[in-house]
Structures are given as C-alpha cells and as structure tokens.
Amino acid sequence: MHSSHLLRKGRVSKTNHYYALTLVCHLRRNHLNNLFINRRIIHEMRKLEIEKLITSNTFVLMPNHLHWLIQLSNSLSISEVVRKFKGRTATLFRKHYREKLWQKGFYDHLIRDDEDLVANARYIVANPLRAGLVKNITDYAYWDSVYLKI
Template identity: 50%
Template sequence: MKHSGLLRKGRISLKNHFYSITLVAYKRDNKFTSLTVNRLITKEMKYIEIQGAAKTIAFVIMPNHIHWLIQLGDKQTLSEVVKSFKGRCSKSIRDNTNIKQLWQRNYYDHLIRDEEDLINNARYIIANPLRENIVKSVALYPYWDCIYLNERK
C-alpha cells in the first residue's frame, strides 16, 4: 500500500465504540474461498469475542477481503485487536493450509457515529456478495453473519 500511513492518520480508538473494519488479502488474491480457511477466520473472530477484546456485530468474508463490524471492548485498542486477529489468523491458516502470506498490511476502519450509521453499515456488509454479483440472494452466501438477523422491529 503506497500510502498506508494515511490509513492511520486520524485513527482513534474509543472503548466500547463501534467500528467497521475492512481487511484485504495479500495482493488482493482470492484467499478466502474455502470452507477450511473461512472456518479458521470465524474461529479467530470468536476468540477475540471470548477474550472480551471486541464483539462481532456483523461480518462477511468475501473472496479477497473481509468486512467486520465490531464493538470494541475495554481491554485493547482497535489496532491491538486487528493486529491480534490478523496474527492469529495468519498462524492458524499457515499451519492448516498451503497459504503462506494472508494479509495486506494495515486495514481500513470507520468509526460508527450513531445507531443509523451502525444499521447502515451492517446492511452494507451483509449485502456485499449481492453487489459483487457473487450470489442472487444473500441467503445463498455461506460466509457471513449478523447479530440483527433474528431481531424483529
């Protein structure tokens, strides 16, 4: 990433706030297409949650990137959570597949401003496979989840 330092400019880490994060595969290769790899990734998301570092609100694992909406806990900064997640995923996937380099450096983040922004980001994340014309219905895409799935308004 030529201007990766710009991604960190203005980044703040606020405990218990919501963030939308985008993590990109190394060289934008389609590394996230197998059930094995994607199960390992979701396992590490769950581990971050068990640690109390962040709670997953929604995610979608696309073939070459991941959108992850979280509520940051009070134990780690946003950068520490992402670093831990990427490191644990890299090790797990290296140990269980032939993938050697998993991630591009850095990540994109967006601090969620309010409840409307939170809901809009969750919808954006879940609809990603539709916008990319991977499936005709999100119900046909296996690599996503959202805590709002079972909520009724």
C-alpha cells in the same frame, strides 16, 4: 511506495464504540473462498469475543477481503485487536498454504450513531449481492449479523 501509513492517520480507539473494519488479502488474492480457512477465521473472530476484547455485530468474508463491524471493549486499541486477529489467522493460513494471508494495514470507520451502525451492517451483508456472487444472501455461507432473525 506504500501508503498504508495514511490509514493510521487520525485513528482513534474509543471504548464501547463500534467500528466498521475492512481487511484485504495479500495481493488481493481470493484466499477467503475455502470452507476450511473460513471456518478457522470465523473461529478466531469468535475467540476475540470470548476473550472479551470485542463484540462482533456483523461480518462477511468476501473472496479477497473481510468486512467486520465490531464494538471495541476497554482492554485493547483497535490496532491491537486487528494485529492480534491478523497474526492468529495469518499463522494458521501460512501453516497450510505457505503464503501471506493479509495485506498490511486495514481500513476502519468509527460508527457515529445507531443509524450509521444499521447502514454499515446492511452494507456489509449486501456485499456478496453487489459482487454478483449470489442472487440471495441466504445462498452465501460466510456472513453473520446480530440483526439476523432465525
């Protein structure tokens, strides 16, 4: 029995608030280790910003899931934003691979304050290090953060 309905329990969408999101690939498959697919996914993330639906703060595409820290605008709920993003990216993926990209549902955490925001951004960026994918985050290609100093 699926428990994805439990993820929605207590979900609230607050305009201008930050959310840490986790989206998992279907059957936890490593779909997000392909340069072509990852570039398309990142393009769709940026497109939501251009459409002024969100402001992206930090993200990392891990091989089988996405961590994303966003600020919600006033036009759509968090569920509607995720549904739009997952729909667009799933369509692109299915066109090339004829498989499902995303698992149903998503995890979200409403960011409480600036300290929580920075802690979540650090957690997200450090994911490839904790997973042993790289020894230095600069060696991992699929992440970005507003806190990155060039």
